[in-house]
Amino acid sequence: MLNIYVLIKQVPKSDNLQINRKTGALIRRNVENIINPDDIHGIELALTLKQKYTGTITAITMGPLQAETALREAIAMGVDNGLLITDPMFAYSDTLQTTLILKEVFEKIKDYDVIITGTETSDSSTGQVPYQLSEALEIPLITDIFSYEIEKDLFKCQRNFGHESQFIEVKLPIIIRISKHFNKTRHVPLSGIKRAFEKELEHIDFNYLNCPSKIDGCNKSPTQVIKTEKLIHKRKNEFINGSIKEKIQRILHIMKDHGVEKRWMNKK
Amino acid sequence: MTNLNEYNDVWVFTEIKDHENVNNCALEILGKAREIADQLNQKLVAIVLAYEADKYFSTIKNYGVDKIIFINHIDLKHYHEKIFPELIFNLIKKYQPSIFLFPSTEASSALSARLAYQCQTGLVNNALNLELDKKKNNLLLTDKPAYGGNYSVKIVCPKTRPQMCTITTGTFQKKESKKDNIDLIEEKYNFDKNKLKIKIIGTPTRKDKPSASLSDAKFVIGGGCGIGSKENFEKLYKLADYTDGQVGGTRRPIFNDWMPEHLQIGISGETIKPNLYLAFGISGAIQHVVGITDSETIIAINTDPNASIFRVSDYCVIGDAKEILEGLLKQYENE
Numbered sequence: 001m002l003n004i005y006v007l008i009k010q011v012p013k014s015d016n017l018q019i020n021r022k023t024g025a026l027i028r029r030n031v032e033n034i035i036n037p038d039d040i041h042g043i044e045l046a047l048t049l050k051q052k053y054t055g056t057i058t059a060i061t062m063g064p065l066q067a068e069t070a071l072r073e074a075i076a077m078g079v080d081n082g083l084l085i086t087d088p089m090f091a092y093s094d095t096l097q098t099t100l101i102l103k104e105v106f107e108k109i110k111d112y113d114v115i116i117t118g119t120e121t122s123d124s125s126t127g128q129v130p131y132q133l134s135e136a137l138e139i140p141l142i143t144d145i146f147s148y149e150i151e152k153d154l155f156k157c158q159r160n161f162g163h164e165s166q167f168i169e170v171k172l173p174i175i176i177r178i179s180k181h182f183n184k185t186r187h188v189p190l191s192g193i194k195r196a197f198e199k200e201l202e203h204i205d206f207n208y209l210n211c212p213s214k215i216d217g218c219n220k221s222p223t224q225v226i227k228t229e230k231l232i233h234k235r236k237n238e239f240i241n242g243s244i245k246e247k248i249q250r251i252l253h254i255m256k257d258h259g260v261e262k263r264w265m266n267k268k
Numbered sequence: 269m270t271n272l273n274e275y276n277d278v279w280v281f282t283e284i285k286d287h288e289n290v291n292n293c294a295l296e297i298l299g300k301a302r303e304i305a306d307q308l309n310q311k312l313v314a315i316v317l318a319y320e321a322d323k324y325f326s327t328i329k330n331y332g333v334d335k336i337i338f339i340n341h342i343d344l345k346h347y348h349e350k351i352f353p354e355l356i357f358n359l360i361k362k363y364q365p366s367i368f369l370f371p372s373t374e375a376s377s378a379l380s381a382r383l384a385y386q387c388q389t390g391l392v393n394n395a396l397n398l399e400l401d402k403k404k405n406n407l408l409l410t411d412k413p414a415y416g417g418n419y420s421v422k423i424v425c426p427k428t429r430p431q432m433c434t435i436t437t438g439t440f441q442k443k444e445s446k447k448d449n450i451d452l453i454e455e456k457y458n459f460d461k462n463k464l465k466i467k468i469i470g471t472p473t474r475k476d477k478p479s480a481s482l483s484d485a486k487f488v489i490g491g492g493c494g495i496g497s498k499e500n501f502e503k504l505y506k507l508a509d510y511t512d513g514q515v516g517g518t519r520r521p522i523f524n525d526w527m528p529e530h531l532q533i534g535i536s537g538e539t540i541k542p543n544l545y546l547a548f549g550i551s552g553a554i555q556h557v558v559g560i561t562d563s564e565t566i567i568a569i570n571t572d573p574n575a576s577i578f579r580v581s582d583y584c585v586i587g588d589a590k591e592i593l594e595g596l597l598k599q600y601e602n603e
C-alpha cells in the first residue's frame with residue numbers, strides 16, 4: 001500500500017497569450033487552462049504505481065479556485081483524491097514560497113511514500129520546485145529514471161545521472177521527477193468523468209498551516225517580476241507548402257544557397 | 269531580516285566538466301561578471317570544486333578573476349547531488365557573496381536550486397541578460413524567458429542575498445583579461461558520507477565522452493524525438509556524410525541511445541552558429557532553442573503545425589521527418 005502524491009499545476013495554454021500592456025501581467029480571462037504537460041505524465045506514473053503496488057493517489061495543486069478543474073481532470077484519469085491549496089495569501093508565490101507552502105502541507109500529511117513532480121512548468125519554467133522540495137522535506141529527489149521497482153520500502157531504479165547510467169537503491173519516502181517522455185498517458189474512462197464531478201475536493205488555506213509566519217506569497221517571495229514583454233524572434237517564419245516532392249526540392253534549394261553541396265566521396 | 273550591506277562580491281560557479289575542462293559557459297559568465305564587479309567596486313570570485321582543482325587555474329585566471337576559492341578532493345571529480353550543495357552552502361555562509369552566478373547546465377541548475385532553498389533566497393534560471401539598476405541600489409536585474417519562450421520577464425531579488433541566477437550558454441562573449449595578484453584560497457573538504465541516502469549498486473556505465481565540437485560547424489543537421497527510431501537517426505549521419513554537415517540534437521535522442529551525449533545542442537550542450545540549421549522532429553523547447561539562435565538560417569521539419577520550433581525558424585515545413593529525410597538522401601544518392 002503506497003501513499004502516492006502527485007503535484008500538478010494548472011497553466012495557461014501557451015500558444016495564444018495576451019499581456020496587459022500597462023501592468024505587464026498575463027490576461028487570464030479567456031485563456032484556456034490545462035494541466036502542465038509534464039504533470040499529466042506524473043499522474044500516469046501514479047496510476048501505474050497504484051496498479052503495480054496498490055495504494056491511494058492524491059493530486060495536489062496550489063492555485064486559485066479555478067485550479068479545481070485540474071484536480072477534477074486528474075480524478076477523471078483515475079486519481080483517488082484531490083487537494084487544493086488556495087488562499088489569497090498564497091497568490092504571487094515564487095518557487096521558494098511555493099516550496100515552503102508545500103513543505104507545510106506535507107509535514108501535516110506525514111505519511112507519504114512517493115511524491116511525483118514534473119520537470120518544469122510551462123508558464124514559469126523554473127524547474128526549481130522538485131529540488132527545493134527535496135531540500136525542504138529532506139528526502140531524496142530521483143530524476144531521469146527509466147526502469148524501476150519497489151520492494152517493501154526500497155525503491156530500486158536505473159537512472160541517468162550526469163555522465164553515467166546508474167543502478168540505485170533508496171528508501172522511501174522519495175520524490176520522483178519525470179518529464180513528458182517518461183510514459184504514454186491513457187485515455188480518460190467515461191466512468192472517470194462522472195466520478196470527477198461527484199468527488200468532493202479537500203481545500204487547504206492559510207489557517208491550516210502550522211507555522212504561517214514565513215508565508216506570504218506577495219510580500220515574502222524573494223523574487224519579484226517587474227515587467228513582462230513579448231519576445232520577438234527575428235525570423236522569416238515562411239511556411240513551405242506543396243507536395244512532399246516540392247518541399248524536398250525547396251529544402252535542397254535553400255541548402256545550396258547556404259553553401260551546402262554534395263561532397264565528393266572516396267568509394268571504399 | 270538579511271542585512272544587505274554584509275553581502276559583497278560577485279561569485280561565479282566555475283563548473284568543471286567531466287574532470288577535464290572548465291565549462292565554456294562559466295568562462296563566458298566571468299566576462300560579464302567582471303563588468304558587474306567593476307561597477308559595484310567589488311571582487312570577482314571563481315568558485316571551483318574539483319579533483320586536482322589547480323589544473324584549471326591557469327585557464328580561469330585569464331578571465332578577470334580577483335580570487336579563486338576552491339576545494340580539492342577526489343569526491344568532487346563529478347557533480348554530486350548532496351556533497352556540492354552542502355560544501356558550497358558553507359562557503360556562502362562564510363563569505364556572504366552579494367551575487368552568485370551559475371552556468372545553466374543540468375548540474376549547476378540542480379545545485380543552484382538547492383542552494384537557493386538553503387539560503388532562502390531567490391533564483392532566476394536561464395537568464396538572458398544581466399544589468400544593475402543604478403536607481404535602486406544596484407539591484408541585479410535579470411531577464412528570463414517564460415510562457416514557453418514567448419515572453420520575457422524581468423526579475424529582481426530585492427530583500428535576500430545572494431542574488432542568484434543561472435545563465436544560458438552563448439548569452440555572453442568570453443572576455444580575456446588578467447589581474448595582477450590573484451588570491452587563491454583553499455577551503456577544506458568536509459562531508460559525512462554516512463548520511464547519503466541514495467546507494468549506487470554495481471559500477472555505473474559511462475556514457476560517451478566529448479570528442480569533436482559542433483560549435484564551429486557550418487551546416488548542422490539536428491535530430492529530435494520526432495525522428496522516431498535509431499534506424500532513422502542513422503540517416504541523419506548519412507545526410508551529414510553527403511553534405512559535409514555535422515549531426516547534433518536534443519536531449520531525447522541521447523536518452524533513447526540514438527546519439528552520443530557530446531552532440532547535444534542547447535543549455536546543457538553546445539551552442540551552434542552555422543550558416544544553416546536543419547531541424548528534424550524537434551519541438552523547440554527553450555533549452556534547445558537557446559543553443560541555436562545564432563544560426564544564420566533555420567529550417568524546421570515537424571508534423572505539428574503549432575510546434576514552437578516554427579516560431580524561431582526561417583522556413584517551416586509541416587511534414588514527416590523520416591519521409592523528408594529519405595527524400596533528401598535519395599536526391600544525393602542519384603546525383
Ligand SMILES: Cc1cc2nc3c(=O)[nH]c(=O)nc-3n(C[C@H](O)[C@H](O)[C@H](O)COP(=O)(O)OP(=O)(O)OC[C@H]3O[C@@H](n4cnc5c(N)ncnc54)[C@H](O)[C@@H]3O)c2cc1C
Binds near residue numbers: 520590
Ligand atoms: C535542466 C534541463 C536542461 C536541458 N538541457 C537541454 C539541452 O541542452 N538541449 C536539449 O535539446 N534539451 C534539453 N533539455 C530538454 C528539453 O526541455 C526538451 O525536453 C527537449 O529539447 C525535447 O526534445 P525533442 O524536441 O527532441 O522532443 P519532443 O519535445 O518530444 O519533440 C518531438 C517533436 O517531434 C515532432 N514529431 C513527432 N513525430 C514526428 C515526425 N514523424 N516527423 C516530424 N516531426 C515529428 C513532434 O511534433 C514534436 O514537436 C533540458 C531539460 C532540462 C530540464
Ligand SMILES: Nc1ncnc2c1ncn2[C@@H]1O[C@H](COP(=O)(O)O)[C@@H](O)[C@H]1O
Binds near residue numbers: 009116129
Ligand atoms: N503551484 C503548484 N502546485 C502544485 N505543483 C506544483 C506547483 N508549482 C510547481 N509544481 C510542481 O513542480 C514541478 C516543477 O515546477 P516548476 O519548478 O515551477 O517549473 C511541476 O511540474 C509540478 O509538479
